[in-house]
Amino acid sequence: xxxxxxxxxxxxxxxxxxxxxxxxxxxxxxxxxxxxxxxxxxxxxxxxxxxxxxxxxxxxxxxxxxxxxxxxxxxxxxxxxxxxxxxxxxxxxxxxxxxxxxxxxxxxxxxxxxxxxxxxxxxxxxxxxxxxxxxxxxxxxxxxxxxxxxxxxxxxxxxxxxxxxxxxxxxxxxxxxxxxxxxxxxxxxxxxxxxxxxxxxxxxxxxxxxxxxxxxxxxxxxxxxxxx
Numbered sequence: 021x022x023x024x025x026x027x028x029x030x031x032x033x034x035x036x037x038x039x040x041x042x043x044x045x046x047x048x049x050x051x052x053x054x055x056x057x058x059x060x061x062x063x064x065x066x067x068x069x070x071x072x073x074x075x076x077x078x079x080x081x082x083x084x085x086x087x088x089x090x091x092x093x094x095x096x097x098x099x100x101x102x103x104x105x106x107x108x109x110x111x112x113x114x115x116x117x118x119x120x121x122x123x124x125x126x127x128x129x130x131x132x133x134x135x136x137x138x139x140x141x142x143x144x145x146x147x148x149x150x151x152x153x154x155x156x157x158x159x160x161x162x163x164x165x166x167x168x169x170x171x172x173x174x175x176x177x178x179x180x181x182x183x184x185x186x187x188x189x190x191x192x193x194x195x196x197x198x199x200x201x202x203x204x205x206x207x208x209x210x211x212x213x214x215x216x217x218x219x220x221x222x223x224x225x226x227x228x229x230x231x232x233x234x235x236x237x238x239x240x241x242x243x244x245x246x247x248x
Contacts (some may be wrong), residue, residue, distance in 0.1 A: 025092075033122055035063070035233075036067050036071050036075070037075045038064040038070060039067065040061065040062070040065045040067060040072060040075060040076070040082070041082075041085060041086055041089060042065070042084055042141065043061045043062075043064035043065035043085045044061045044065075044083075044085075045086050045090065045140050045182075046140070047060045047061050047063065047064060048083065048086060048140075049139075049140040049143045050057065050076075050240060053083055055126045056070055058079055061082075076151050084158065084159070087156065087159045088142065088159060088162070088163075090138075090140065090141040090162060091141060091159050091163035091164065093128075093134060093164070094128045094129075094134065094138055094141060094163075095163045095164065095166075096127045097127070097134060098124055098127070098128055098167055099123065099167065099170075101127060102124055102174070103173075105120055105124065106174075116174060116177070116178060117178060118175075118179055118236065118239055118240070119232075119236060121171065121174055121175060121178060122232055122236060122239075123232070124171075125171060125194065125198070126198055126228060126231060126235075129198065129202045129228075130224060130225070130228040137153075138202065139202055139203060142198070142199050142202050142203040143203045145199065146200075148201050157165070164189045165191070165210050168191070171191070172187065172188070175187055176192065179239050179240070182234070182239070182242070186209050186242075190238055190239050193208055193238060194235055194238070194239075196232060197231060197235060198231065201227055201230075201231045202227075
């Protein structure tokens with residue numbers, strides 16, 4: 021299998037750089053970052069190991085490039101949706117609602133054009149939770165922390181009955197619910213086991229409806245006062 025340069029590819033063909041990224045997305049999601057090998061990635065991409073070294077320098081830099089591309093797609097879409105909602109409200113249109121904020125938060129994971137790599141990204145993040153590394157820390161700081169700060173500010177206006185601490189916990193639990201729900205979809209998931217296969221994670225639309233209902237209830241419910 022020979023090295024193929026970008027210039028050798030047709031204009032309508034994915035470049036070797038893009039084929040490597042596409043292959044790495046799938047291999048990392050299936051095997052986990054630590055277990056995935058460059059040989060698996062290059063075989064799927066149709067290039068040799070020298071191509072990975074040429075374009076990315078190392079496996080660590082390839083991991084960052086894969087996660088960076090997926091995170092950018094997800095958060096660019098969410099920022100765009102939030103921009104549109106804020107512009108509408110500022111122009112005298114309908115104000116942003118809790119339901120709309122939650123829709124914006126989960127929409128990239130439900131939208132057909134983004135749901136596949138959204139699910140892959142969340143699987144990779146879940147894998148990294150058991151073995152934290154600098155790559156995922158960089159991605160969180162670059163893409164997710166700025167969006168989180170923005171959403172929390174918007175939530176303060178749509179759920180004013182919640183204290184800052186309540187809001188922080190609800191947002192934290194929302195992240196966990198989305199991570200588990202979305203990453204469990206598209207295959208044999210935990211919910212199939214606990215329901216004896218009466219409920220399947222394959223129906224992404226139905227899963228998203230259930231996830232949205234759960235999150236709406238969580239933010240609408242005021243915390244009970246502590247006794248004593």
